[in-house]
Amino acid sequence: SSPRFSLAGWARGLLGWARPERLLTSGRVFPLSCIHTSAPLEKLGKWEKKNRIVYPPQLPGEPRRPAEIYHCRREIKYSKDKMWYLAKLIKGMSIDQALAQLEFSDKKGAKVIKEVLLEAQEMAVRKHNVEFKSNLHIAESLTGRGQYVKQIRYHGKGMFGIMRLSRCHYFVKLVEGPPPPPEPPKTGFDQAKEYVQELRNRTITHSL
Amino acid sequence: ALLVFPSPLPPLRALLRRCWGRLERGLLPRWDLPWGPALAVQAPGALPEAAEGAGEGGGEPGAWEGVLWMAAPKKRRTIEVNRCRRRDPRKLIKVKRNIDVCPECGHLKLKHVLCGYCYAKVKAETRQIRHEIQKQEGGPFKAPTVETVVLYDGEQPSEKDEGKRIIERARKRPSWFAQN
Numbered sequence: 500s501s502p503r504f505s506l507a508g509w510a511r512g513l514l515g516w517a518r519p520e521r522l523l524t525s526g527r528v529f530p531l532s533c534i535h536t537s538a539p540l541e542k543l544g545k546w547e548k549k550n551r552i553v554y555p556p557q558l559p560g561e562p563r564r565p566a567e568i569y570h571c572r573r574e575i576k577y578s579k580d581k582m583w584y585l586a587k588l589i590k591g592m593s594i595d596q597a598l599a600q601l602e603f604s605d606k607k608g609a610k611v612i613k614e615v616l617l618e619a620q621e622m623a624v625r626k627h628n629v630e631f632k633s634n635l636h637i638a639e640s641l642t643g644r645g646q647y648v649k650q651i652r653y654h655g656k657g658m659f660g661i662m663r664l665s666r667c668h669y670f671v672k673l674v675e676g677p678p679p680p681p682e683p684p685k686t687g688f689d690q691a692k693e694y695v696q697e698l699r700n701r702t703i704t705h706s707l
Numbered sequence: 708a709l710l711v712f713p714s715p716l717p718p719l720r721a722l723l724r725r726c727w728g729r730l731e732r733g734l735l736p737r738w739d740l741p742w743g744p745a746l747a748v749q750a751p752g753a754l755p756e757a758a759e760g761a762g763e764g765g766g767e768p769g770a771w772e773g774v775l776w777m778a779a780p781k782k783r784r785t786i787e788v789n790r791c792r793r794r795d796p797r798k799l800i801k802v803k804r805n806i807d808v809c810p811e812c813g814h815l816k817l818k819h820v821l822c823g824y825c826y827a828k829v830k831a832e833t834r835q836i837r838h839e840i841q842k843q844e845g846g847p848f849k850a851p852t853v854e855t856v857v858l859y860d861g862e863q864p865s866e867k868d869e870g871k872r873i874i875e876r877a878r879k880r881p882s883w884f885a886q887n
Contacts, residue, residue, distance in 0.1 A: 580793070584798075584799060584800050585800065587794075587799060587800075588799070588800045588802065599803075599806045599815050600802060600803060600806075602815055603803055603806060603815075603817055604800065606800075
């Protein structure tokens with residue numbers, strides 16, 4: 500990672516104004532803490548940047564836009580396929596119900612997701628102007644693949660296998676308001692209606 | 708008797724040499740390495756001899772049953788097929804409907820299981836009582852043969868606790884620990 504300006508130049512500049520006679524005459528001490536020379540600590544991912552979008556102020560007649568909170572945790576030592584089952588479980592639930600289900604789940608990822616949800620709830624109340632911490636529901640919950648590391652697994656008779664340590668990311672989007680009602684399952688009658696409608700939508704080309 | 712050939716023309720001689728070589732190879736079967744493409748079969752290391760295989764007649768049964776048949780996947784399972792199996796409802800985690808609120812502390816608990824918070828609370832207090840007992844006994848195998856009673860701040864032993872061992876705890880009596 501390259502710093503924004505050269506270290507030698509900075510050091511020269513620092514020594515430049517740190518001359519003792521200059522300090523005595525001016526009587527001011529320049530604090531060093533306001534200069535930061537390091538590059539940004541971590542590269543922000545797309546999900547973290549979603550919290551930064553600012554909408555224009557709403558017009559008086561518009562319905563209130565519900566608050567959206569994006570949170571994630573990176574490089575969790577767990578498999579993304581196994582984590583997906585937990586993410587699928589809590590999709591569309593209210594945050595209290597999700598926390599209850601995760602508390603009594605026996606999976607390793609449940610503890611991690613619970614921490615992430617609690618952090619996100621805390622963030623929502625402090626920074627995102629959410630009034631009631633229970634008035635949140637989970638709009639999206641996704642898993643992603645993290646970095647994998649290969650390791651040797653020793654077998655008998657001098658044989659070995661190469662095992663993969665898998666890691667995953669977990670992303671969650673909380674939205675203010677009660678959870679939306681679940682969609683009713685599609686009946687055969689609905690499917691038949693759709694099929695007939697598709698047949699009716701066909702047009703005959705090159706006709707009168 | 709010896710076969711005597713008259714000296715033929717050079718190309719004919721080369722042809723005869725080749726034919727003789729092929730005959731030799733045909734007469735003496737040798738398992739040389741450079742083979743052409745051959746039938747690959749799922750089977751363990753030692754193959755049955757060709758003569759024995761020819762003599763079987765049935766193929767499968769006999770001394771070599773199960774040698775040439777091993778289950779193996781024929782084709783790669785596509786991601787669509789894999790998803791159908793992994794996302795089938797019986798593989799998804801089921802939503803638990805037996806979660807309640809503990810009336811004592813307000814934390815969540817399963818209906819048929821003790822509340823985790825209350826249990827931890829009782830466990831911590833029991834640990835302290837056991838420390839007091841250890842301090843009083845001073846070593847292993849010194850437990851008296853009488854009952855034990857635990858008294859908290861400002862409590863006096865009643866007439867029922869006559870011959871019992873008394874353990875003092877320097878705190879207020881917890882609400883969940885009823886006194887007899």
